[in-house]
Amino acid sequence: MVHALEEVQRLLKSDGCLIDIQPLIEAPLLKIYQGSSVIFVEPDPSYDYEEDLRQANAALTQVIQRGLFVIEERSEFDFLTHGSSAQELLAFWGKASADDNISEDPAEQRIKEVYARVEEIRQAAGEGAEVALHERARILRLNPNSRNEEPV
Amino acid sequence: MTVSVDPENNETRALLALLDFSARRVLEIGCGDGRLTWRYADSAEHVMAIDPKADAITRARENLPKELKGRVEFHQFTFEDFSATGEPSSFDSIIFSWSF
Numbered sequence: 741m742v743h744a745l746e747e748v749q750r751l752l753k754s755d756g757c758l759i760d761i762q763p764l765i766e767a768p769l770l771k772i773y774q775g776s777s778v779i780f781v782e783p784d785p786s787y788d789y790e791e792d793l794r795q796a797n798a799a800l801t802q803v804i805q806r807g808l809f810v811i812e813e814r815s816e817f818d819f820l821t822h823g824s825s826a827q828e829l830l831a832f833w834g835k836a837s838a839d840d841n842i843s844e845d846p847a848e849q850r851i852k853e854v855y856a857r858v859e860e861i862r863q864a865a866g867e868g869a870e871v872a873l874h875e876r877a878r879i880l881r882l883n884p885n886s887r888n889e890e891p892v
Numbered sequence: 893m894t895v896s897v898d899p900e901n902n903e904t905r906a907l908l909a910l911l912d913f914s915a916r917r918v919l920e921i922g923c924g925d926g927r928l929t930w931r932y933a934d935s936a937e938h939v940m941a942i943d944p945k946a947d948a949i950t951r952a953r954e955n956l957p958k959e960l961k962g963r964v965e966f967h968q969f970t971f972e973d974f975s976a977t978g979e980p981s982s983f984d985s986i987i988f989s990w991s992f
Contacts, residue, residue: 750978
């Protein structure tokens, strides 16, 4: 990741910028909406990239400390993926097969069970109930610090 | 399938608040099926969008609006492969899009 950021700096014009969009280090939430009301919330059991995010953040911190980039702006936003059923969301993200078969992988089986339970709750909530995966993300604008040609 | 990604356009608003894409040459890393690309490409001078997933790039090319042809290119590349041949100082903006 550090090498990738070094390459980004090389490919950027000196007055250019890097936009980095990443989820925050927190599990996304599975939510059921009935109209504008949230009637159910549960952490997404398929969240398995916390370590990847930590490593990406560590790499970014490293290149900033070396003076390759300067953070110019930062903001956060809510990122939602809506589906008319939990199985649709599961299939869309490809975290586990959305069929009813028992999985030999315990982690995948747990994911399927949670999504099946969420779908039961959604159906019990009546017509118009939707499920959504709610992620919180941050966006950075970073400028290359081209004056610093010899990183320390 | 009726899945809708960011129908609230929260990501687009956050992106456009940080950057005016007018007349910019953009590299988007991790473009997927072009979901985010479409939302800023109309104002950019040129967009090179890459992703290692062949099926995603195929979908992006299929969905490329006629008016953006010639200005937006989708290629199946890892960033490592792309940068190995990339010219220095060739982009005004680079977007790392959920590609940690």
